[in-house]
Amino acid sequence: MTTKRWLFLAFFVFVSAAVVFAEEGRLSREETIRVAAAKAAQLGYSVEKMDIVYDEGNRMLKKHLRREGVSTFNPKTNRFESELPTTAEREYPEVAGRDFQAVYLGPKPPQRGGDLWVFVDRKNGEVIRVVCGQ
Numbered sequence: 850m851t852t853k854r855w856l857f858l859a860f861f862v863f864v865s866a867a868v869v870f871a872e873e874g875r876l877s878r879e880e881t882i883r884v885a886a887a888k889a890a891q892l893g894y895s896v897e898k899m900d901i902v903y904d905e906g907n908r909m910l911k912k913h914l915r916r917e918g919v920s921t922f923n924p925k926t927n928r929f930e931s932e933l934p935t936t937a938e939r940e941y942p943e944v945a946g947r948d949f950q951a952v953y954l955g956p957k958p959p960q961r962g963g964d965l966w967v968f969v970d971r972k973n974g975e976v977i978r979v980v981c982g983q
Contacts, residue, residue, distance in 0.1 A: 875971045876950070878903050885952035885967035888976045894954065894965065904951040910937060910966065937968075941978050944968055949977055 876884070882903055886896045904910055914935045923930045938945040948971045956963035964982040969975070 875948075876969065876974050880974065881950050881969050881971070882952060884969050884974050884976065885954065888967050888979060889954050889965060892965075892979065892981075896954065899954045899956055902953040902955070904953055907937065907949075907951045909953060910951040914940060941968070941980070943978055947977060948972060 882901055886901060889899070890896050902909065914937060915929060922928070937949075937951075949968045950971050952967045952969060954965050954967065962982045966978075966980040968977040968979070970977055
C-alpha cells in the first residue's frame with residue numbers, strides 16, 4: 850500500500866472514531882423525537898395529527914428567533930435583520946449552557962397557534978422547555 854493510501858486510511862479511521870466518540874452518550878434522533886412526542890401528548894396534543902420535525906442543528910429555531918426577536922425588514926437585502934441578536938439562550942435562559950435539541954411539532958393542516966417547540970436535553974432526555982404557539 851502506498852503512503853497516500855495509508856494516510857487516507859489513517860485519516861478515515863481517526864475521523865470515524867471522533868464521530869463515534871462525539872455521539873456516544875447522546876440520545877439518538879428517534880429517541881429525541883419519542884421524548885418530544887410524549888411530552889406533546891402529555892400536554893393534550895393529538896400527536897398523530899401533527900408533523901414532527903427534528904430540527905437538525907436547531908436551524909429552524911434560530912431562524913424563527915431571528916424573526917421573532919427585535920428585528921426589522923431590510924428591503925435592500927429582502928430579509929429580516931436583527932437589531933439585537935436573539936438566541937435561544939436569551940429567549941429561554943433555562944437552555945443556556947445545555948446541549949439541547951429542538952423538535953418542532955406542527956398541526957396538519959397548518960393553523961395558527963396549534964404548534965409547539967420541545968427542547969430536549971441530548972444527554973439525558975430531559976424536556977428542558979416547551980414553547981407553545983400563540
